[in-house]
Amino acid sequence: MxxxxxxxxxxxxxxxxxxxxxxxxxxxxxxxxxxxxxxxxxxxxxxxxxxxxxxxxxxxxxxxxxxxxxxxxxxxxxxxxxxxxxxxxxxxxxxxxxxxTHDVQVSKNVIDHGAVLFVSGSSSRTKKSSTNKNQGIVLEKSDNGKKILTYENSSGRLVTLFDTRVFLGLHKIWELRGKQKKVTFTLHELCETVNIGTTGKDYANVKESLSVLYDTSVVMRNYYIKNKNQRIETTKFHLIQGENKVELKSGENVYAVEQTIVFSDYLQLSLMEGYVSFISLALLEDLQSATAQAIYLKLCGESLNDAGRYEFNVDQLAEIIGLSSNNTKSRNRQLIKQALAELETIKILKSFYFPPRTDKFIMYPSDWFATIARKEEANTLTDVDEIPRLIEGILSRSIIQN
Structure with a gap:
């Protein structure tokens, strides 16, 4: 132990x-x-x-x-x-x-594109590899053969599911702080929000996650603007950027460091438009396998089909949630099946099955999760001119999809 x-x-x-x-x-x-x-x-x-x-x-x-x-x-x-x-x-x-309650809202564009879903990152990143920050990585994600995301990290690190929890914690603080583009917090507040713990090791882990997120930039090729009912290809952008740090002192003693991060225009627009997925931090924390966590997050951004269920191909979901490309299809199928059993146990899913002689699998959500999946958030306007201003700036530098 x-x-x-x-x-x-x-x-x-x-x-x-x-x-x-x-x-x-x-x-x-x-x-x-x-x-x-x-x-x-x-x-x-x-x-x-x-x-x-x-x-x-x-x-x-x-x-x-x-x-x-x-x-x-x-x-x-x-x-x-x-x-x-x-x-x-x-x-x-x-x-x-x-x-x-699903207490966190996150851009559905981020979840749909799998921008922070990398199961393989959760199992492969080590202290040794994370210190090799001179070799960047660039990789692509596809959905049914169509490229949807370019992921780039200047320090050569994939986002882990722990990093994703930190990313979601920033969204929770964003909401508590009045949904402004700039979010100010201390490491203690962020750790408390995500229920990580507040030891020196916990602080170090969260600092590492923030570093990975700062180094991460993406291109989304199917970004949706809700108010325009329009899809675009974005320019390369950072999901968040660190801005400044301020030491909080009592006399000469520094008792905390206040940090400020800035959400990208693309991320802020989705949040302001209410084009969001609703996520429970407690539920995410209680899922024990990284694959189950990633599938849960993916389902939070997924619409039910007309039959009231979810349908995926094994290869399709494996790529979106970032299972290792070194895995065989059989291995990915096994990992997904184990994860679905965990989701069924925790009552996100009512049932699931893999039709024989196909690569497809089908998931039926529980009644309460189906309600969350159908939920939509209205515009969260604090400034009536902010959404049009964001849209104008984004469209001026993006590629419009036909």
Whole structure:
């Protein structure tokens, strides 16, 4: 067990012990409103556990269940375990219910083009390769044989799914800060938003992600302008750019560094027009495989067909979500099938199947996810002239699609 995992488990255990003992005290004192007070403790306890991933809650519940089998366990310890298990189950219910809020909006153009979906990046980037920043990379993505994206990173790094979470966290802060093109934040705020942790190692990982995102530029060949009902090929642009850093001091001590990033015009236009995908950061965090995370993000930007389902070819989806080009079709099919099973378990999908003798597979969304998939956001106008101004600037430097 890693030190970070051990620390998280220790914190979880301490919280459960604290709330369970509070409940035991209520049982002993029996105030007049004991039922109401007990319910409030359960509510506070399940809320306090929301920083933990679903599988951590499930695993710890199973561990406690095994402890109950000890024939030498004393009554108070058994009571603590029983209350802890109830709290864990309530926390799991609250966690899965939070999936339905889909608390982040991101440009549907970014998701449709797979601009931040690289499963292979999540498994291949190492500290050694990330320090070799003199060799840039350029690669293409296609959809059904048609080129849709050119991805370029000046330091030779692919965006990982962790980087994508950081990218989404910036969108959450963008919304909280009033949806302005410039977003100001501290590393602590960004880590808290994405539920990453706030250790020195966590800060270093987020700094690395920001560096990768700053170095990334793209060309989108099927960018959609909602207000014009028009598709264009963009010029090469950075999704975000770092602008400046300001040290926050108390006397001579620097207690935080405030950073400002700027969203590109292309990204800002999609957000302002409401051409967005709705994503749950909690759900994304709870998916354990990078392939499942990438497929979930892709489905958040995908429209259901007339039959109310999603249909893809294995090669088509593998390229969009950035599975390794070194994989065989059989390997990609296996990875996708395993990921779909995870999406079914977590109730994003109602069911899926691979028709025999075809490369196609079909996915049926759960009722609640189908509602999210059909959701559309209205224009988020804070300045009535801003959208026309953005569109005019974008069209002046882009290629119009027929």
């Amino acid at each position: 890693s030190s970070s995992t051990s620390t998280k488990k220790g914190k979880l255990q301490n919280k459960l012990n604290e709330f369970s003992k509070e409940l035991i005290t209520l049982d002993k004192t029996l105030p007049n409103n004991v039922a109401e007070m007990r319910q409030l403790v359960f509510e506070r306890a399940s809320e306090a556990l929301q920083a933990h991933k679903l599988y951590e809650l499930i695993k710890y519940e199973a561990d406690l269940g095994k402890k109950k089998d000890n024939p030498n366990i004393d009554l108070e310890s058994l009571t603590i375990i029983d209350y802890s298990i109830k709290i864990l189950r309530l926390a799991q219910e609250k966690r899965t219910e939070s999936y339905k």
